[in-house]
Amino acid sequence: MFDTVLIANRGEIALRVLRACKALGLRTVAVFSEADRDLPHVALADTALCIGPAPAARSYLDQAAILFAARAAGAGAIHPGYGFLSENAAFAGRVEAAGLVFIGPRPDSIRLMGDKIAAKRAMREAGVPCVPGRDEALSGELEEAQRAAAEIGYPVMLKAAGGGGGRGMRVVAAVGEMADALAVTREEARRAFGNGTVYVEKFLGGPRHVEIQVIADTHGNAFWLGSRDCSLQRRHQKVVEEAPAPGLDAALVAAVGERCAEACRRIGYRGVGTFEFLVEDGAFHFIEMNTRLQVEHPVTEMTAGLDLVQLQLRVAMGERLALSQAGIACRGHAIECRINAEDPASFAPSPGTITTWSVPGGPGIRIDTHASAGYRMPASYDSLLGKLVVHGESRADALARLRAALEEMRVGGIMTNLDLHRRIARDPGFIAGGVDIHHLERLMAPR
Numbered sequence: 001m002f003d004t005v006l007i008a009n010r011g012e013i014a015l016r017v018l019r020a021c022k023a024l025g026l027r028t029v030a031v032f033s034e035a036d037r038d039l040p041h042v043a044l045a046d047t048a049l050c051i052g053p054a055p056a057a058r059s060y061l062d063q064a065a066i067l068f069a070a071r072a073a074g075a076g077a078i079h080p081g082y083g084f085l086s087e088n089a090a091f092a093g094r095v096e097a098a099g100l101v102f103i104g105p106r107p108d109s110i111r112l113m114g115d116k117i118a119a120k121r122a123m124r125e126a127g128v129p130c131v132p133g134r135d136e137a138l139s140g141e142l143e144e145a146q147r148a149a150a151e152i153g154y155p156v157m158l159k160a161a162g163g164g165g166g167r168g169m170r171v172v173a174a175v176g177e178m179a180d181a182l183a184v185t186r187e188e189a190r191r192a193f194g195n196g197t198v199y200v201e202k203f204l205g206g207p208r209h210v211e212i213q214v215i216a217d218t219h220g221n222a223f224w225l226g227s228r229d230c231s232l233q234r235r236h237q238k239v240v241e242e243a244p245a246p247g248l249d250a251a252l253v254a255a256v257g258e259r260c261a262e263a264c265r266r267i268g269y270r271g272v273g274t275f276e277f278l279v280e281d282g283a284f285h286f287i288e289m290n291t292r293l294q295v296e297h298p299v300t301e302m303t304a305g306l307d308l309v310q311l312q313l314r315v316a317m318g319e320r321l322a323l324s325q326a327g328i329a330c331r332g333h334a335i336e337c338r339i340n341a342e343d344p345a346s347f348a349p350s351p352g353t354i355t356t357w358s359v360p361g362g363p364g365i366r367i368d369t370h371a372s373a374g375y376r377m378p379a380s381y382d383s384l385l386g387k388l389v390v391h392g393e394s395r396a397d398a399l400a401r402l403r404a405a406l407e408e409m410r411v412g413g414i415m416t417n418l419d420l421h422r423r424i425a426r427d428p429g430f431i432a433g434g435v436d437i438h439h440l441e442r443l444m445a446p447r
């Protein structure tokens, strides 16, 4: 099969993938930009190749450079991590055309789920409950959009079919706002995603963001590995995640999880994936599927007792998953805080050199990071410095460990969102569990 994996990513996830490869006895190839020579996975990899200057478009997104590096270093497979090329169907196709293994789903699965309209349609057909709406592209004609919105009932949300990263979405509260909203969303979508296709669905006023982790092998087996709650968001970007999603009816979650696994079997899905839902008044509504490893995968690993990246690699090697749905249990509770290098007032990225880096430890504490004292955080990439993940026997236990861990953690030289996390960990709403996706912005709003 393959014995050498090229890691087409950087930062904490590149290190995470490298560790899984090493544990399976696989050789590793790191590719890095000129700004990333000092990353730990570059030093730890068997081979490391510089593929271009700092801007991602000229390094981590340069498909030809990555394929050239794979050939030069004798890699048999490429792990894309998350972000960058991880959900790029054309890249996955080029990898496979070059005779290499893409560690992810087949290109057609990525293409299907990359189009949010097609994805919703496919999921509705598989019996997965979706956000109300027509699952059709709007032509751009105002009357048609107004008709579609009237069928659903205001408020509605206009969304870019090719959107991602929390962008390309707009709430339309009433019919009079549709003309402007339609024009602006289409134009934004065209500029940001190269695809001006938009659709409309019901805007849910106060839902929770709940997702289901799945994994499928190439022998027709698919399993769901539990739920996560990612409702604590700022500008549609996740800040804190936990597993399992608290306070939901276990039988309902299991029924939805089983629909997700069944949908994977139907489309011949391969590898790990995440079905994202908005949950309001106890009902699940599918919004999209992410066809890759998620930033928040560790909370599932800690509650399911599985190494998702190793499983990803095993599936890519053609192995049959040695799991049974009945044997997959959720033990205890896990919470993840995304530690960002950012200005706590403006949320602008805060690059620079880390002078102090002191991290917590002890039972149930896990830190996934590429940072350390002396590390110079480049300005060219996103601001994620690492993830603090805690596990406890119960949610209360996990929260107590989280508070202690956040007290202990010290980062100096750059600004971080650690104080925000300390505040969240003491917030009565979060402690009670089950807050909606607007909770964090309410908490941060000036009083």
Ligand code: ADP
Binding pocket: 131, 157, 163, 164, 165, 166, 167, 169, 201, 202, 203, 204, 205, 207, 209, 233, 236, 276, 278, 287, 288, 437
């Ligand atoms: P992206 O691909 O950009 O992450 P998603 O479709 O996953 O976009 O939506 C991201 C976030 O936007 C959700 O977690 C939720 O906070 C909000 N959102 C998306 N669709 C709706 C909707 N129909 N009603 C209310 N909020 C929504």
